[in-house]
Amino acid sequence: MAGRQGPGSERAVRGGADVLKGAEGAGSPDRGDRLRFQLLGPVRAWRGDRPLNPGPPQQRAVLAVLLLHGGRPVSVPQLVDALWGEHPPPRAVGTLRTYVSRLRGLLEPDRRPRQHAHLLVSSGGGYALRVPGEALDASVFEERLATARRLREAGDIAGAYEQLRGALALPAGMALAGLPGPYAQRQRDRLTELCVTAQEELFDCVVKLGGQAGAIAGLRAFAAEHPLRERTQVLLMRALHRAGRQSEALAVYAATRRTLDAELGAEPGRELRALYEELRTRSRGSGTGPGPGTGPLGDRARPDRDRTGDSRDRQPRPPRPDRDTSRIGPPPPVPAQLPPDIADFAGRAEAVAHLAPALRGAAGARAPVVATLSGLGGVGKTALAVHVAHSVRARFPDGQLYVDLQGSGLAPEDSSAVLTHFLRALGVAERAVPDGLAQKAALYRSLLADREVLVLLDNARDSAQVRPLLPGAPGCAVLVTSRARTLALPGADRVDVEVMAEGEALGLLGAIVGAERVAAEPAAARELVAVCGGLPLAVRIAAARLASRPGRAMAGLVARLSEERRLDELRVGDLGVEATFRVGYEALGPGLAHAFRALALCGMPTFCRGAAAALLDTTDDEAEEAVETLVDAGLVELHGEDRYRYHDLLRLFARRLGERHDSPCERAAAQHRFFDYVLATVLTAVRLIEPHRVLPGLLCHPDSPGRTLADADAARAWLHDAHPRLYAAVEWALGAAPGLLGSAVDLLTAWSRVLGGTARHRALEPLVRRAVDTARQHGDDTATAHALRLLRAPHHGTAPHHGTETYAWTESAPGETLRQAHASAGPPVSALAEREPAVVPVAMARELAGPPPRPAAPDGSEYRLGQIRYQARCAPRRDGPPWQAAVPFRQARRRCRLRAARDRARLGPWESERGPPLPAPAPPPGRECRCRCGRGRANMGESRGLPPAATPPGSRKVP
Structure with missing residues (x-):
């Protein structure tokens, strides 16, 4: 079809470099406040000319999915499948909602908390992103491509050229670069194909407009990048023919035919064959290039002229290719790239027994065997993989490939560069290695087909880095090591490499320093592997230091490995534990790096997402996302179903990093938030288990709501499970900072209420005594009184010396601390008089005030009766007669009796309104029972907010 020469045809005829060059600034954001998004390249967003941060890769993937649906709703299951495919994480929906919430804040920063979103809206059990089509580069690209095709069909080649040129100015790299998930991969392939097709159509327009001379260079490069695209080869042959370079056009066909035969075992398609036959016929018929009026397949031609104005082909005839660049000459090389086996390898018997048979069975499998080894840095993944690879090496006679992908560092290896390395190792000449990643991967898979090759990919970053390096046919096997625990590789056999057990670690130590040396100092050897935390790298470094000094005692090195110096000591030469950890840490972004430092301040061996949220001062969902990302990075370990932990090192x-990068105030605030969360959870559990028991006054009042517990059974289960963690938390709080002392004593107070049993109370005694000592060291009289009161709890009525200790200390304690100490101690006055005469006035005051109330009255009256003691707010005067000490208590007792009468009067109207009066049991004589009856009914009335009733006639009004 003849192309119509429009007004823009002169401007359309340009050189190869100009043809593919987009208009400067076409992909940049517009001015103003309009939102604009880029998907043809790394996912980016702008508001006007201000760039926005769409967040981590998975959050960007959510944004991309919503944008590519063009405002149509996307259900939650669709989004989960788009991000994670067939293997979503346990809390995928919660994580997804977190991403959506963040994107709403990004897109509508001025929206109030409970105001409905206008852009990212909830719709039909999913979400929809309502932005105009011109705000998305992919939409603009597809619209321009469709317009160009309509113009071509109408014969407006110049108009189509302009539309294609504008469309191809938009891409800024590989579409959806860096996004995870199967949906992103499918869309990446689709958009890449559209871009390649658009470039082909652009070249076609240029050739039809007569710009073939300038387009040939660009077409050659494009054809080399896509050697299997026949349409591209047709365009190159047509451009060469129209430029009068007939022989080169025929050579393109010959080279393409060889490539298709070698790669696909196929012949060229109909269009390519037809063009070749026409060119060959013209060449035989005239022996010259095409005439000035027509070109092959009916296109108009405008042959280029050389400097002398002659239209003859002045180019020298190209030589025939001296070799087939796509074939590998026999015999093919057999690479043997595995690192040396580990001479002192020890342990891991179970993992070796599992992996070796799986790899040996690659020949009979229906697909390549893939096994992944994941774990934290220094846990021995590479050593295990290399050892297993050598044990099965004979099973792979066609070779073994190895590469360190540097995935845990800042500059991971590019998959394309690794493929170049593998192709060269498999015998492909440097000039024959394709340029594009997809072409390299296709050639790599072709070379490994029908071969038995073992591929060891060490230190992978993620699945996207690994996928192009996987063979495509059965017979091969792949071992992948990575700190990331979420490598989503199809059919992979996943092995989690944990720290060594004590026996394995001792075996590794003995393999390096000698078994006899370990046997000579067994206790020191066990302590050494313990301070190394079972981490093979740490054990290996410590063993290397011992091996370099045969006469050095193992106990001496253990002593040097104190907590403050441990990381410094675990270093030998260029090998160090801290250096290994730092590689993974430096790959984190600022937010995750702060989370890694802050979460280490936890005072428990393990922590849940609620505790993480308290430490990070964020929501549970956001904290869980951060912790899961650290788990994926191999810096935090998953412990059980819903808890996390750090390796000791x-x-x-x-x-150590926190001390360098975070201020003391920041660290102290995180510690306080964490302990508030723990204390609040314990208080919640106590209130659920014993709702009628009133706790004594707390020294601190936690701001955190703590963990949600459903009922008393859940509270008991949580307390039972958390017992060792709570013990560790109190130990940590007593040693962390003076500011946590009151919270630690409060936790002990609440916890002791629900322990049950003398034995379990006695288990807390060392902790309580430490709290007493700590409080005294800091001069905190109130905390000392609370802690002393706890000392008596497991010995009530059996060991009067604890009560004596309490009274003896309270002789000098003022006000509130005296009251707190009185609350629980209870030896008789005679015993005190014999042991501590100085505190007899205090004991007399308590005896005159009456016996202590019975524990835990079911109607809640314990609190009312306890007011008798709480009215005495100051210590007895030391310069007055002893009986003065009893006055406040006797006054409190009198007020308690009078309030009982008032409460009964107040309860009467309520009983007449709400139903039959409550039966009034005849209480036994004694003030305690009278108070309990009155208080029980008063509590029921006051709980319903009744106004005070009129004072009964003849009674005295009590304030």
């Missing part, structure tokens, strides 16, 4: 590393 990683915790030391994180706390």
Whole structure:
């Protein structure tokens, strides 16, 4: 079809470099406040000319999915499948909602908290992103491509050229670069194909407009990048023919035919064959290039002229290719790239027994065997993989490939560069290695087909880095090591490499320093592997230091490995534990790096997402996302179903970093938030288990709501499970900072209420005594009184010396601390008089005030009766007669009796309104029972907010 020469045809005829060059600034954001998004390249967003941060890769993937649906709703299951495919994480929906919430804040920063979103809206059980089509580069690209095709069909080649040129100015790299998930991969392939097709159509327009001379260079490069695209080869042959370079056009066909035969075992398609036959016929018929009026397949031609104005082909005839660049000459090389086996390898018997048979069975499998080894840095993944690879090496006679992908560092290896390395190792000449990633991967898979090759990919970053390096046919096997625990590779056999058990670690130590040396100092050897946390790298470094000094005692090195110096000591030459940890840490962004440091301040061996949220001062969902990302990075470990933990050495590393990068105030605030969360959860559990028991006054009042517990059974289960963690938390709080002392005593107070049993109370005694000592060291009289009161709890009525200790201390304690100490101690006055005469006035006051109330009255009256003691707010005067000490208590007792009468009067109207009066049991004589009856009914009335009733006639009004 003849192309119509429009007004823009002169401007359309340009050189090859100009043809593919987009208009400067076409992909940049517009001015103003309009939102604009880029998907043809790394996912980016702008508001006007101000760039926005769409967040981490998975959050960007959510944004891309919503944008590519063009405002149509996307259900939650669709989004989960788009991000994670067939293997979503346990809390995928919660994580997804977190991403959506963040994107709403990004897109509508001025929206109030409970105001409905206008852009990213909830719709039909999913979400929809309502932005105009011109705000998205992919939409603009597809619209321009469709317009160009309509113009071409109408014969407006110049107009189509302009539209294509504008469309191809938009891409800024590989579409959806860096996005995870199967949906992103499918869309990436689709958009890439559209871009390649658009470039082909642009070249076609240029050739039809007569610009073939300038387009040939660009077409050659494009054809080399896409050697299997026949349409591209047709365009190159047509451009060469129209430029009068007939022989080169025929040579393109010959080279393409060889490539298709070698790669696909196929012949060229109909269009390519037809063009070749026409060119060959013209060449035989005239022996010259095409005439000035027509070109092959009916296109108009305008042959280029050389400097002398002659239209003859002045180019020298190109030589025939001296070799087929796509074939590998026999015999093919057999690469053997595995690192040396580990001479002192020890342990891991179970993992070796699992992996070796799986790899040996690659020949009979229906697909390549893939196994992944994941774990934290220094846990021995590479050593295990290399050892297993050597044990099965004979099973792979066609070779073994190895590469360190540097995935845990800042500059991971590019998959394209690794493929170049593998192709060269498999015998492909440097000039024959394709340029594009897809072409390299296709050639790599072709070379490994029908071969038995073992591929070891060490230190992978993520699945996207690994996928192009996987063979495509059965017979091969792949071992992948990575700190990331979420490598989504199809059919992979996943092995989590944990720290060594004590026996394995001792075996590794003995393999390096000698078994006899370990046997000579067994206790020191066990302590050494313990301070190394079972981490093989740490054990290996410590063993290397011992091996370099045969006469050095193992106990001496253990002593040097104190907590403050451990990371410094675990270094030998260029090998160090801290250096290994730092590689993974430096790959984190600022937010995750702060989370890694802050979470290490946890005072428990393990923590849940609620505790993480308290430490990070964020929501549970956001904290969980951060922790899961650290788990994926191999810096935090998953412990059970819903708890996390640090390796001991990683915790030391994180706390050291925190001391360098975070202020003392920031660290102290995080510690207080964490302990508030723990204390609040314990208080919640106590209130659920014993709702009628009133706790004594707390020294601190936690701001955190703590963990949600459903009922008393859930509270008991949580307390039982958390017992060792709570013990560790109190130990940590007593040693962390003076500011946590009151919270630690409060936790002990609440916890002791629900322990049950003398034995379990006695288990807390060392902790309580430490709290007493700590409080005294800091001069905190109130905390000392509370802690002393706890000392008596497990010995009530059996060991009067604890009560004596309490009274003896309270002789000098003022006000509130005296009251708190009186609350629980209870030896008789005679015993005190014999032991501590100085405190007899205090004991007399308590005896005159009456016996202590019975514990835990079911109607809640314990609190009312306890007011008798709480009215005495100051210590007895030391310069007056002893009986003066009893006055406040006797006054409190009198007020308690009078309030009982008032409460009964107030309860009467309520009983007449709400139903039959409550039966009034005849209480036994004694003030305690009278108070309990009155208080029980008063509590029921006051709980319903009744106004005070009129004072009964003849009674005295009590304030």
